[in-house]
Amino acid sequence: MNPEILSRIQFALTVSFHYIYPPISMGLGLILVIFGVLYVRTKEQKWRELSFYWLKIYGLVFALGIATGVVQEFEFGMNWSTYSRFVGNIFGSLLAAEGVFAFFLEGGFLGLMLFGGSRLGPRLWLLATTLVVFGAHFSALWIVMANSWMQTPAGYTLQQTPNEQIAVMQSFAAVVFTPSFGARIFHVFVSAWMVGSSLVLSVSAWHLLRKRHEELAKSAIRVALPVFAVLAFLQVFVFGSWMALVVTNHQPTKLAGMEGLWQTTSCAPLYLVGWVDPATQTTHGIAVPCLLSYLAYFNINAPVTGLDAYPSDLWPPLQLAFQAYHAMIDLGMVFILIGLIGAVYYFWGRRIFTTRWVLYLLVATIFFTELATLAGWWTAEFGRQPWIVWDLLKTQNAVSPTLTAGDVLASVGIFVLMYAALFVLFLYLLNGNIQRGPEPLEEPSGEEPLPDTFREIFRKRPPRTDLPAEASV
Amino acid sequence: MWLNVVWFVLFMAIVGGYLILDGFDLGVGILHPFVAKTDDERRIVLNSIGPVWDGNEVWLVLAVGVLFAVFPFVYAALFSGFYLAIMLVLLCLILRPVAIEFRSQRPDPRWRATWDWVFFGASAGLSLLLGTALGDILSGVPLDAQGNIFIGLVDLLKPYPLLIGVTTVALFAMHGGLYLALKTDGALQARVKSWLPRLMIAFFALNTFVVIGTVILHRQVTDRYLTQYWPVIFPAAALGALILSWYMLQRSRYLEAFAASAGVIALLILSIAVGLYPNLLLSTISPSYNMTAFNAASEANTLAVALIIAAIGIPLVLLYTAGVYYFFKGKVKLERESY
Numbered sequence: 001m002n003p004e005i006l007s008r009i010q011f012a013l014t015v016s017f018h019y020i021y022p023p024i025s026m027g028l029g030l031i032l033v034i035f036g037v038l039y040v041r042t043k044e045q046k047w048r049e050l051s052f053y054w055l056k057i058y059g060l061v062f063a064l065g066i067a068t069g070v071v072q073e074f075e076f077g078m079n080w081s082t083y084s085r086f087v088g089n090i091f092g093s094l095l096a097a098e099g100v101f102a103f104f105l106e107g108g109f110l111g112l113m114l115f116g117g118s119r120l121g122p123r124l125w126l127l128a129t130t131l132v133v134f135g136a137h138f139s140a141l142w143i144v145m146a147n148s149w150m151q152t153p154a155g156y157t158l159q160q161t162p163n164e165q166i167a168v169m170q171s172f173a174a175v176v177f178t179p180s181f182g183a184r185i186f187h188v189f190v191s192a193w194m195v196g197s198s199l200v201l202s203v204s205a206w207h208l209l210r211k212r213h214e215e216l217a218k219s220a221i222r223v224a225l226p227v228f229a230v231l232a233f234l235q236v237f238v239f240g241s242w243m244a245l246v247v248t249n250h251q252p253t254k255l256a257g258m259e260g261l262w263q264t265t266s267c268a269p270l271y272l273v274g275w276v277d278p279a280t281q282t283t284h285g286i287a288v289p290c291l292l293s294y295l296a297y298f299n300i301n302a303p304v305t306g307l308d309a310y311p312s313d314l315w316p317p318l319q320l321a322f323q324a325y326h327a328m329i330d331l332g333m334v335f336i337l338i339g340l341i342g343a344v345y346y347f348w349g350r351r352i353f354t355t356r357w358v359l360y361l362l363v364a365t366i367f368f369t370e371l372a373t374l375a376g377w378w379t380a381e382f383g384r385q386p387w388i389v390w391d392l393l394k395t396q397n398a399v400s401p402t403l404t405a406g407d408v409l410a411s412v413g414i415f416v417l418m419y420a421a422l423f424v425l426f427l428y429l430l431n432g433n434i435q436r437g438p439e440p441l442e443e444p445s446g447e448e449p450l451p452d453t454f455r456e457i458f459r460k461r462p463p464r465t466d467l468p469a470e471a472s473v
Numbered sequence: 474m475w476l477n478v479v480w481f482v483l484f485m486a487i488v489g490g491y492l493i494l495d496g497f498d499l500g501v502g503i504l505h506p507f508v509a510k511t512d513d514e515r516r517i518v519l520n521s522i523g524p525v526w527d528g529n530e531v532w533l534v535l536a537v538g539v540l541f542a543v544f545p546f547v548y549a550a551l552f553s554g555f556y557l558a559i560m561l562v563l564l565c566l567i568l569r570p571v572a573i574e575f576r577s578q579r580p581d582p583r584w585r586a587t588w589d590w591v592f593f594g595a596s597a598g599l600s601l602l603l604g605t606a607l608g609d610i611l612s613g614v615p616l617d618a619q620g621n622i623f624i625g626l627v628d629l630l631k632p633y634p635l636l637i638g639v640t641t642v643a644l645f646a647m648h649g650g651l652y653l654a655l656k657t658d659g660a661l662q663a664r665v666k667s668w669l670p671r672l673m674i675a676f677f678a679l680n681t682f683v684v685i686g687t688v689i690l691h692r693q694v695t696d697r698y699l700t701q702y703w704p705v706i707f708p709a710a711a712l713g714a715l716i717l718s719w720y721m722l723q724r725s726r727y728l729e730a731f732a733a734s735a736g737v738i739a740l741l742i743l744s745i746a747v748g749l750y751p752n753l754l755l756s757t758i759s760p761s762y763n764m765t766a767f768n769a770a771s772e773a774n775t776l777a778v779a780l781i782i783a784a785i786g787i788p789l790v791l792l793y794t795a796g797v798y799y800f801f802k803g804k805v806k807l808e809r810e811s812y
Contacts, residue, residue: 055810063574066527067567073537077552078559084552085620088545089771093779096538099531100786107531108793111524111801118808119800159772163619169771172778400553402621411560418564422571429578457800 003403004396007079010412012381014071016374017419021065023373026140026189027196028058029133034223036126045441046219052117053216053438054200057430059114064426068419079408082164083388083398089168090156090175091146098142105135121452137189144188148181150389151380152250158392167392179250183242184380190235191373193227194335198365200224201342203434205362208353213437218353221362225346228365229339236332241295247383248296251390252305254383257316258325259283259292261306268292268304271326276318283322316385324378331372338365474767476776480543481751481766483783487539489742491532492603493648493735498526500649502569502596503642506589508653508664512582515589517805519573519812521656524801526573528794530566542779546620546769547753554614554622558606558629565599568592577812597642604641608634611687611694611745613755616762620769633686640683643676648734651718655727656805666722673719684708693755694748704747711740 032054039047073095077084084092112120112128120128155174156167169175201224204217247255255261260276260283261268267290274285290300297304307315338361345352352358388395451457501522509515522529540548552559568591576588609629614622650672653665688695698704718733749755753769756762770776 052810060574060578063570066530067570070530070534070566071563073534073541074552074559074563077541077548078556079553081549081553081621084541084549085545088541088548089775092538092540092542092545092548092771093775093782096535096542096779097782097786099535099538100782100790103531103534104528104786104790104794107528108790108797110527111797115520115524115801115808115810117810169775169778172774400549400556400621401619402553402623403556407556410557414560414564418567422567425571425575429575432578 001405001409003079003405003408004399006405006408006412007399007403008395010408010415011072011075011079013412013419014068014075014415016377017423018065018068018072019374019377020370021061021068022136022140023192023195023370024061024199025058025065025136026133026192027194028054028061028199029129029136029196030193031196031200031220031224031227032058033126033130033133034227036122036129038223040122040126046216048122049438049441050216050220052441055114055117057433060426060429060433062110064422067422078411079400079403080388080398081400081402083393085164086166086393086398087150087389089166090149093169093172094142094146094149094176098139098146102135102139102142105138106132107135109135119450121450121456123452124454124457140188140192141185144185145176145178145181147380148178148184149175151184151384152178152180152246153389153392154178167389180243180246183239183246187235187239187243187376190231190239191369191376194231194235195366195369195373197224197228197231198362198369201228201362202364202366205359206434207437209356209359209363214353216438221352225339225342225352228335229343232332232335232339236329236336240329240332244295248304251383253307253310253314254316254321255296256305256307256310257318257321258379258383259304260318260322261292261304263308264303264306266293266301266303268296270295271322272330273326274322276322278318314386316383321379321382324375324382328372328375328379331368331375334368335365335372338362476773476780477751477766477770479780480539480770480776481746481753483780484536484539484543485742485746487532487536489739491529491536492742493738494529494532495526496645496738497649497652497731498522498529499596499600500645500647501653502592502649503600503646504650504653504665504668505596506593508650508668509661510664512585513807514661515585516577516807516812517657517661518653519576519592520807521653521805523573523812525797527570528797530570533566539779539783543771543776544753544764544766544769545771547764550616550620550622550754550764551610554616554624555606555609555629557626558602562599562602562606565595565602569595569599573812596645600642600645601638603638605630605634605638607641607745608637610754611637611691611749613691613693613757615758616754616756616764617758618762620762620764633690636679636686637683640676640679643672643679644738647672647676648731648738651722651727651731651734654722655731658804669722670719673715673722677715693752693760694745697748697750704744707740707744707747711737711744714740 032051035047035051035054038044039051076091109128109131113125113132116125116128153167155169155171155178157170158165159168200220204220204224207213207217208221244255247258259268260271260274262281262283269287269289270291271283271285271287274283274287276283293302293304294300296302307318341358341361342352345355345358384390386394386396388398501518505515505518509518537548540551572588572592572595576585576592579585606629609631612631612633615624616622647669650665650669654662654669657665688699692699714733714736718730718737721727721730721733751765751767752763753766754764756764771779
């Protein structure tokens with residue numbers, strides 16, 4: 001294997017493993033903000049207990065997100081130095097902006113969020129939580145801008161340097177608001193919220209099945225279920241469809257590859273499941289007639305451009321793009337069904353809390369939302385091939401010229417071993433947290449109210465004498 | 474052109490900010506298994522950096538992002554050329570947060586001891602690697618006309634760079650020790666204080682060798698000092714700050730001692746920047762291949778946009794970072810959410 005193939009494998013592996021965690025940072029973060037708002041408004045102790053419980057899981061997920069996220073920023077230069085030189089003027093600024101605006105917000109307030117529960121009043125604690133969660137979304141925003149620029153580049157001119165051609169920024173506004181950015185960012189946010197709400201649903205359903213922490217689990221489901229059910233519906237019919245329209249207009253070979261559409265066809269079908277057969281240049285499977293034409297052009301008779309309109313060296317890897325895309329859309333439809341079942345069993349006399357098969361279905365949901373999210377990114381990235389920057393630079397020409405196969409084999413090996421170990425430990429610790437469940441809270445000691453406004457923080461605090469740290473030394 | 478100069482200065486300032494802030498986190502990690510004996514002590518040590526280490530590490534993420542945006546040719550050359558070394562850096566960067574977070578998840582002593590050593594290894598390893606990388610940059614690298622560096626891992630681990638690596642470990646251990654002296658009390662603080670004089674002397678001795686070695690071996694970065702003399706005030710001021718730190722420590726004024734050691738780091742980075750300017754990467758093949766703040770930078774448009782982003786973002790960052798430090802000021806207290 002050559003360094004290029006190994007570098008592709010390494011990037012796919014590290015970025016996929018990373019993206020297990022950020023959707024939870026965003027989605028579970030949203031749920032934590034809702035818990036915090038409910039506590040501030042109702043002062044019911046259960047919301048505080050839920051906050052403390054889910055915060056512990058949030059901390060674990062966040063640590064893995066940080067640990068695996070920094071890798072990508074280094075890998076562009078390590079494995080893709082030609083790409084880095086080509087896009088540095090543009091892509092680099094977006095990464096730097098992510099660092100200065102988003103990561104500092106997360107990093108700065110994470111301490112207050114994770115450790116502020118016993119030091120801050122509920123409103124300031126909620127503020128810290130909100131800032132971290134906002135930071136997580138803001139970070140995704142810059143990264144999605146950067147990715148969207150790679151999918152639909154704009155606002156640049158090409159310039160010749162002594163060694164190579166590079167892209168130079170002409171308009172920052174055009175660089176950040178590329179044609180695919182709007183659709184992609186909503187699609188990404190909604191998918192993250194679905195992952196976060198489904199995690200809460202899964203764990204709470206598990207507690208109900210085990211008949212433990214039942215009141216808290218029911219409260220959590222009351223928050224997470226409507227979020228999930230509404231978003232599942234919107235994701236397919238609004239945001240996913242919008243994304244498909246953008247791909248149709250700007251990346252036609254990607255659309256043809258995702259759908260396995262060999263010939264330009266009017267009344268093009270949309271497959272539910274299928275198999276691309278390159279030998280016969282056909283696609284087999286169960287399809288809804290004319291649906292692709294409708295989704296792409298809102299007209300069942302509109303012709304959709306097939307792969308035959310393009311030379312085969314511009315085709316994406318067909319089987320990978322097709323299967324990733326269909327895994328995503330099929331799961332998307334399953335989520336609508338799960339949302340509906342949940343809603344029906346909730347309103348039908350709260351049967352959702354006792355019906356075992358529905359609870360088991362909810363427990364399984366988190367695995368499928370994570371898979372669907374990853375499949376979505378695989379669709380976007382496999383579908384962009386052979387380009388690393390659409391229509392400007394091919395991935396095969398973007399790799400670092402200095403790499404040897406041995407170097408990359410070593411790094412792939414380290415990543416595989418370390419990530420496998422981390423994932424096992426992560427699941428083990430997550431499972432421990434889930435099985436233990438929320439712990440009851442002692443009442444706040446009360447003799448000294450926690451600061452709940454900025455003024456109270458900066459007022460001189462009396463020195464505390466009850467230092468448990470001292471006693472144990 | 475002025476934008477390139479501004480960005481050279483700003484990039485060095487961001488690197489300095491990272492080394493000062495994460496430097497004490499790394500130092501705390503290096504000292505962790507040696508100064509803290511009981512589980513409670515180790516928790517205090519971990520929680521002394523608990524609320525801030527993540528924000529501090531972001532300075533590294535920012536420095537790399539800025540390098541990518543502002544000096545993309547340096548970023549591409551350095552990260553691809555130092556491939557396996559950077560991979561080791563990543564290994565440490567992954568294991569450190571994981572060790573901090575995983576340790577507190579279970580009470581089992583063996584579990585905790587394991588992650589304590591991972592935390593130590595990642596902190597010490599990262600310090601050593603960062604220092605060694607700096608040593609390689611000061612030594613010059615085989616940078617070719619295409620802006621690529623062909624060099625193996627073993628060739629990066631020469632005595633001079635390794636000496637700077639070890640010096641960095643001593644520097645961070647000292648800096649982290651002063652931070653711990655500020656954040657702890659009782660027996661733990663007494664143990665930290667017994668380590669500090671040794672660490673300061675070790676750093677001073679090692680750093681003296683580094684200075685001598687640099688003057689003898691690497692005229693490219695000491696030329697400005699040996700021909701113009703006046704820049705010598707910066708390394709001299711670093712020595713002054715070290716002495717001040719020692720003096721303050723003897724008088725148990727820990728905040729001042731810690732601030733002085735932050736000054737040592739800042740002045741050392743300033744000294745390096747003065748020696749390097751305008752170069753960012755020195756080529757051992759031909760000085761005409763050197764990458765400078767001018768020939769390795771992005772176009773003016775990008776530099777201006779990045780400067781606007783920095784001008785909005787960095788003051789905000791400094792403001793709320795100061796707020797968070799203020800909020801967690803004083804000796805460490807263990808609470809239910811603590812690590």
